Amino acid sequence: MTAVALTVNGKAVTGDVDPRTLLVQFLRENLRLTGTHVGCDTSQCGACVVHVNGKAIKSCTVFVWQIEGANITTIEGLAEPNGPLHPMQEAFREHHGLQCGYCTPGMIMTAIDMVNRKGHELDDPTIRHELEGNLCRCTGYHNIVKAIAAGAKAMKGHVQVQS
Amino acid sequence: MYAFTQHRPATVRQAASLLTKQEEAKLLAGGHTLIPTMKLRLAGPKHLVDLSKVEGLSGIEMKGRSLVVGAMTTHVEVETSPIMKESIPALAGLAGKIGDPAVRHRGTIGGSIANNDPNADYPAAVLGLGATIITNKRRIHADEFFKGLFETALEDDEIITKVQFPKVNKAAYVKFPNPASRYALVGVFVSKRSSEIRVVVTGAGANGVFRVTTFEEALKKRFGPKSIEGLTVPADGMASDIHGSAEYRAHLVGVLARRAVAAAA
Numbered sequence: 545m546t547a548v549a550l551t552v553n554g555k556a557v558t559g560d561v562d563p564r565t566l567l568v569q570f571l572r573e574n575l576r577l578t579g580t581h582v583g584c585d586t587s588q589c590g591a592c593v594v595h596v597n598g599k600a601i602k603s604c605t606v607f608v609w610q611i612e613g614a615n616i617t618t619i620e621g622l623a624e625p626n627g628p629l630h631p632m633q634e635a636f637r638e639h640h641g642l643q644c645g646y647c648t649p650g651m652i653m654t655a656i657d658m659v660n661r662k663g664h665e666l667d668d669p670t671i672r673h674e675l676e677g678n679l680c681r682c683t684g685y686h687n688i689v690k691a692i693a694a695g696a697k698a699m700k701g702h703v704q705v706q707s
Numbered sequence: 708m709y710a711f712t713q714h715r716p717a718t719v720r721q722a723a724s725l726l727t728k729q730e731e732a733k734l735l736a737g738g739h740t741l742i743p744t745m746k747l748r749l750a751g752p753k754h755l756v757d758l759s760k761v762e763g764l765s766g767i768e769m770k771g772r773s774l775v776v777g778a779m780t781t782h783v784e785v786e787t788s789p790i791m792k793e794s795i796p797a798l799a800g801l802a803g804k805i806g807d808p809a810v811r812h813r814g815t816i817g818g819s820i821a822n823n824d825p826n827a828d829y830p831a832a833v834l835g836l837g838a839t840i841i842t843n844k845r846r847i848h849a850d851e852f853f854k855g856l857f858e859t860a861l862e863d864d865e866i867i868t869k870v871q872f873p874k875v876n877k878a879a880y881v882k883f884p885n886p887a888s889r890y891a892l893v894g895v896f897v898s899k900r901s902s903e904i905r906v907v908v909t910g911a912g913a914n915g916v917f918r919v920t921t922f923e924e925a926l927k928k929r930f931g932p933k934s935i936e937g938l939t940v941p942a943d944g945m946a947s948d949i950h951g952s953a954e955y956r957a958h959l960v961g962v963l964a965r966r967a968v969a970a971a972a
């Protein structure tokens with residue numbers, strides 16, 4: 545077993561884990577943050593995307609001890625429990641960017657990372673290229689692309705609640 | 708996944724000594740090849756020697772006429788580095804086409820080169836620019852480094868620390884990504900440095916990355932896409948699988964080589 549300490553959605557957390565524990569397992573099973581999903585477990589689908597020190601990564605492809613001390617944001621950390629949704633979440637709701645919702649947490653975390661790197665004016669080809677690591681079996685992507693373009697604009701001036 | 712013990716050395720020397728002392732030890736860089744392989748139980752190292760705490764293994768700097776890239780430099784760092792975009796834009800562009808943004812945030816140049824996947828992108832640039840791989844033991848020229856599918860000149864306890872890329876006059880990389888995996892179904896890297904011309908193919912060869920000397924000779928007369936019009940590579944020696952036949956890959960080599968030369972010229 546190995547001891548780990550991280551900051552998750554602004555809170556300090558610790559754990560004593562088998563070295564094989566992946567970040568996504570730690571989030572879901574130890575912290576019960578089940579908003580982060582496992583779609584493939586083969587690093588391809590992006591359902592497990594979270595932010596590690598502000599960067600989108602696939603949490604199924606990193607051992608939790610590898611990022612000891614890091615600052616993690618998951619889908620649960622984007623908005624206050626009873627407060628308004630994050631502008632990107634709101635844009636997915638408004639533009640019907642989800643059907644079953646399984647891919648959505650990863651899509652939203654990837655979309656916010658995209659805005660952080662590429663700015664608020666995102667055209668279709670940019671969004672589609674940036675979404676190469678996120679699969680959706682339901683929507684056919686059109687509304688996801690629309691939602692991200694709108695969410696990117698709406699994020700202007702938005703201040704992240706935690707972390 | 709099989710159980711293992713993890714180690715987090717602070718220096719290259721400590722990492723190397725762990726590799727020699729521990730039975731069945733393996734280096735861990737970005738983990739974006741090794742972790743999926745371990746999940747499938749295709750790899751089962753008893754010890755993982757993580758390089759992320761080792762000092763001085765990442766970053767990009769200009770040294771004379773060469774760009775030196777640390778082994779732990781991530782794909783996104785190469786993609787967005789101002790000095791890389793200025794000096795070897797083809798290499799920055801190649802890094803930006805690897806996988807997807809999340810993969811580029813973790814994957815490293817050292818891991819990619821050490822792994823030598825026949826469909827990986829970096830081996831094309833390393834061979835295509837005539838780079839030098841610097842390890843804890845020696846310097847290895849790209850021509851001597853890649854030894855076939857997933858095989859390299861690296862010894863068991865050898866660690867890549869840096870890759871040194873010479874600046875060239877012209878270079879370009881054109882990739883036909885596998886629509887599912889984003890790895891190169893075929894990718895062609897071309898470069899021209901004074902009289903030295905290189906045309907390197909990844910993804911297509913049954914034995915990994917290779918140079919196309921017939922194209923290189925033709926381009927010596929004039930470096931333009933017309934010089935290699937009509938030239939082909941034999942389908943014999945190309946990989947063939949559900950993603951594409953040997954004939955199809957051989958055809959793509961010609962098409963992509965012309966596009967790469969046009970982009971570089």
Ligand SMILES: Cc1cc2nc3c(=O)[nH]c(=O)nc-3n(C[C@H](O)[C@H](O)[C@H](O)COP(=O)(O)OP(=O)(O)OC[C@H]3O[C@@H](n4cnc5c(N)ncnc54)[C@H](O)[C@@H]3O)c2cc1C
Nearest residue numbers: 736737738739740741806814815817818821827828867889
């Ligand atoms: C979904 C997905 C899509 C991808 N798409 C592409 C793509 O389009 N093109 C592409 O080229 N690649 C692609 N990759 C692979 C990616 O680029 C990997 O990051 C890379 O191949 C391995 O780098 P790593 O840092 O993750 O290495 P690791 O997985 O940590 O290590 C890989 C191997 O290299 C060894 N190693 C690592 N560092 C060193 C070192 N410094 N010295 C000696 N040995 C070392 C390890 O022991 C291990 O055997 C993809 C990966 C995924 C998961």
Ligand code: FES
Nearest residue numbers: 583584589590604
């Ligand atoms: S569960 Fe991580 S990429 Fe699919």
Ligand code: FES
Nearest residue numbers: 643645680681682
């Ligand atoms: S909404 Fe169902 S997988 Fe995307």
